[in-house]
Amino acid sequence: xxxxxxxxxxxxxxxxxxxxxxxxxxxxxxxxxxxxxxxxxxxxxxxxxxxxxxxxxxxxxxxxxxxxxxxxxxxxxxxxxxxxxxxxxxxxxxxxxxxxxxxxxxxxxxxxxxxxxxxxxxxxxxxxxxxxxxxxxxxxxxxxxxxxxxxxxxxxxxxxxxxxxxxxxxxxxxxxxxxxxxxxxxxxxxxxxxxxxxxxxxxxxxxxxxxxxxxxxxxxxxxxxxxxxxxxxxxxxxxxxxxxxxxxxxxxxxxxxxxxxxxxxxxxxxxxxxxxxxxxxxxxxxxxxxxxxxxxxxxxxxxxxxxxxxxxxxxxxxxxxxxxxxxxxxxxxxxxxxxxxxxxxxxxxxxxxxxxxxxxxxxxxxxxxxxxxxxxxxxxxxxxxxxxxxxxxxxxxxxxxxxxxxxxxxxxxxxxxxxxx
Numbered sequence: 072x073x074x075x076x077x078x079x080x081x082x083x084x085x086x087x088x089x090x091x092x093x094x095x096x097x098x099x100x101x102x103x104x105x106x107x108x109x110x111x112x113x114x115x116x117x118x119x120x121x122x123x124x125x126x127x128x129x130x131x132x133x134x135x136x137x138x139x140x141x142x143x144x145x146x147x148x149x150x151x152x153x154x155x156x157x158x159x160x161x162x163x164x165x166x167x168x169x170x171x172x173x174x175x176x177x178x179x180x181x182x183x184x185x186x187x188x189x190x191x192x193x194x195x196x197x198x199x200x201x202x203x204x205x206x207x208x209x210x211x212x213x214x215x216x217x218x219x220x221x222x223x224x225x226x227x228x229x230x231x232x233x234x235x236x237x238x239x240x241x242x243x244x245x246x247x248x249x250x251x252x253x254x255x256x257x258x259x260x261x262x263x264x265x266x267x268x269x270x271x272x273x274x275x276x277x278x279x280x281x282x283x284x285x286x287x288x289x290x291x292x293x294x295x296x297x298x299x300x301x302x303x304x305x306x307x308x309x310x311x312x313x314x315x316x317x318x319x320x321x322x323x324x325x326x327x328x329x330x331x332x333x334x335x336x337x338x339x340x341x342x343x344x345x346x347x348x349x350x351x352x353x354x355x356x357x358x359x360x361x362x363x364x365x366x367x368x369x370x371x372x373x374x375x376x377x378x379x380x381x382x383x384x385x386x387x388x389x390x391x392x393x394x395x396x397x398x399x400x401x402x403x404x405x406x407x408x409x410x411x412x413x414x415x416x417x418x419x420x421x422x423x424x425x426x427x428x429x430x431x432x433x434x435x436x437x438x439x440x441x442x443x444x445x446x447x448x449x450x451x452x453x454x455x456x457x458x459x460x461x462x463x464x465x466x467x468x469x470x471x472x473x474x475x476x477x478x479x480x481x482x483x484x485x486x487x488x489x490x491x492x
Contacts, residue, residue, distance in 0.1 A: 072470075073097065073155050076462040077135070078162040079201025081193060082107050084134040088142060088149060088156070089463045094483075098142055098149035099459075102134040110134070114141045122147040131197065132204035139208060158213040158470055159205050160462035162253075163198045164303075165191035166218035167244060172476055173221065173465040176202060176214040184216065190244060190301065193340075215466045222252030222477065225293040230390075233300075247305075249297035251279045251401075253458040255287040256477055258400045260485040261439065261454050263292070266395055270485065271478060274391045276384055278414075279456070280404035282310035282353060286380075288387035292478055296390050298383060304340055307383065308376045310353035313343035315379075348372040355403050355410060377413030384414070388421060394449050397423065400456040405436050415451060422448035437491070455491070460484060 072091040077084065082105050088097040100114035100121075110128040115121045124141065128134040142148050150156070161176070167187035174180055181202060188195035206214055223231075231247040232240065239245040255277045262277075263270040270292035277287045284307040288296040298306025298314075308314045321335045330338070346353045349368050352361070362369035388394045399411055408431050415423050424447035433440035433453040440453045464482055468474035483489055 072157045072467065073150065074463045074466050075156050075159045076162075076459045076466075077159055077201055077205060079131055079134075079197045081197045084131060084138060084201065086138050086142075087459045089459065091157075091463065091467055100138070100141070102128060102137055104128075105131060105134045110137075112137055112141055114147060116147075116149050119147075130204070131200040132207065135201065135204045135208055153209060156209065156212060158215060158466050159209060160215045160217050160466040161198065161202050161205070162219070162458075162462070163202075163216045164194035164219045164250065165248065166216070166220045167248070168224070168246075170216070170218045171221055171224040173215055173217045173469065173474070175469055176206070176216050180216060187244070190248070191303075194303075213466075213470060215469055217253060217462050217465055219250040219252045220248045222256045223247075223249030223287070223294045223297050226295055226297070230296045245301055247297070247300045249285065249287070249294065250299045250303050251283070251285045251287075252294075253461040254279045254400060254456040255285075255289070255294065255297070257457055257461050257484065258398045258454045259287075259289050259292070260482055262396050262398050262452055264485060264487065264489070265439065265441075265452055265454075266450065268395070273395050274393050275396050275398060276387045276391075276394065277398045277400065278380065278383075278404055279401045280307075280380075280399065280407065280410070281401035283312070284309045284314070284401075284403075286383045286387065288390045290391040296387065308372075308379050309344040311341050311344045311346045313339045313347065345372050345376065348375060355407050359407075359409055373410065373413065377410060380410070380414035381418070384418070384423075385421065394422065396450040396452060399451070399453050405453055405455050406434055408434055411442065411451075411453070423451060424448075425451070439491075457484070457491075 074089045074091060076087045084102040087099040090097050098116045100112060102112045104110045105128045111123060111125040113121055113123050126137055128137060139153050143150050143153055163184055165187055169183050185199060258277050259275050260270055262275050263273045266273060273292060275289045279285050283303055285297060285299045287294050304312050306314050325335050349372050352358050358369045358372050362373055384397060412430055415425050424444045426442060426444045430442040433442050436455045442453055443451045
């Protein structure tokens, strides 16, 4: 059984083919610059050189058609025919309140996703385009939607509601939804295994740190709070997003610089965060390099990011009570030893005892690492995330009729004998 995972962004299509019987990735890749011009695909098959092909893709249908042709190519492909694909799992960023778990896509589900696309105007439209294109190009196989927001639908009302006119929630759905749900699900299940306890008995703070950043408070195995809100703009400092700020700032700057609502939204999403502070960089490797060479704004960016991370650990510890573990994941979380160190150093008073040597040695996306001392009451792990595996397992379970909510469904990566490939 071959499962295709598709992640369609505004100008990209990321894909992976997974052989369920062999439990291995068959191929993966990405089409870049969809719609914008000069499109190309980079295709990878384990054991081979990566393959790049330049071909213009004016829309997502053209991009997915290119993916199908490359994965079935007689020289560079991994499949003999598209008929070998059993199902497709689609990442959908926003499912609103309707979707609390992954679902097989039919016209009713697709229409429901369209109804909430105003809640994620940058993400849901390309997700929808990808679903429609894939269903046209692969009409005989099942398609499944996996929602970023679903994992967080267990948040209590007092955590997801904002102190704004209640009618905003009733009429427009204004509330906290949260994102990166599949990543938080995966690493929290893995952390429970490393702790040697059932997920339902674990209290964990998970910290997904990449260009986008979100944290999650997990109590007894379920999400009870998360940093991103109505949109992915709220919360931690990110590569280009501001995170938490005084809500009066946008109106203030709109008046000062005569900016429209669309313009200020663009500034807060695309020109703020690490980029806004440094004026040049979003990649933390660049920030660290220039900070070490004396660049004050890069030094400041590191301190601001680490300070915010530390504050959220404390806040979520207060929210969930007893804390078993903190987990760092995603690109920066997995590779940014200095940022991790700055975020958790001097937290012995709350039970976190950093082992600096272990932390510096955890600079790989291929293994799980403990970065606190053996006697640290609260463990801190670095766990490489695997959202595509969550996609795949949800799809297979839906096909087999065994799928249920994540607390009752037995994921392979939540079992003691699981090994990363």
